[in-house]
Amino acid sequence: MTELLKPELYAVVGTMSAPLHPSLKGGRCMACGFVFFPPQRYGCEVCGRSGDCLQSIALSGSGTLIASATVHMHSPGARPTKHGVKPLEAPFTIGTIKLDDGPTIRTIIVDANEPSLKPGQRVISKLVEVGSGACSILDLRFAPAL
Template structure:
């Protein structure tokens, strides 16, 4: 069996837990961005060649969340919960949480990145980035 691969290569590393995200820092203004932007810096307008890939620790705070009960796609089965996460390093992103429903979730909870396996259409294993509530 082949080694597992990232479901979304270029967005996160799969060789350690918790997986770091792959963002970009602008050499011109220092802004840290996630996801990577192939066009340039959204902060100062610097060209794409001024952006340097940087690992971002996958730790942050849950700022909002919603459970999806109906989903037409085949990539994930409903119900699932999506959260808005403010990373400790600064960027804000939306990501799928490891919990299927919002039971027990609260704004302000600490979360961390986590890899979740799923099978690809060709039978291989893919690792998806999710966020889990940090247990205290």
């Protein structure tokens, strides 16, 4: 059995612009066009509209790296958010990514060491195994585009 760690934030299915990469679940204000992540119903950050003005949309799993940093010491109290998930071990790299569809996010970067990452570099989403038990648990990460 395979499950997503945070299915409310991303989906296995990609978008038309990045069909081979998982999509992120975001939203768009139909009044002013503002695109946001994560999805929320509180009101548009730009114009304040809420309710039916906020529509759910799938954001493509591709973007541009703005900055990155490697974490060498992780909080000793950090625990997985779900049973059966391996704790995140240092070192790991965090990236700030401007998604092609608009929002800027912070996420874990995989398949690269920090010195090889450069601002302006293209990155894509991918699902990685984070489970430690019998169940396969996948979480969303970003990696350098090839």
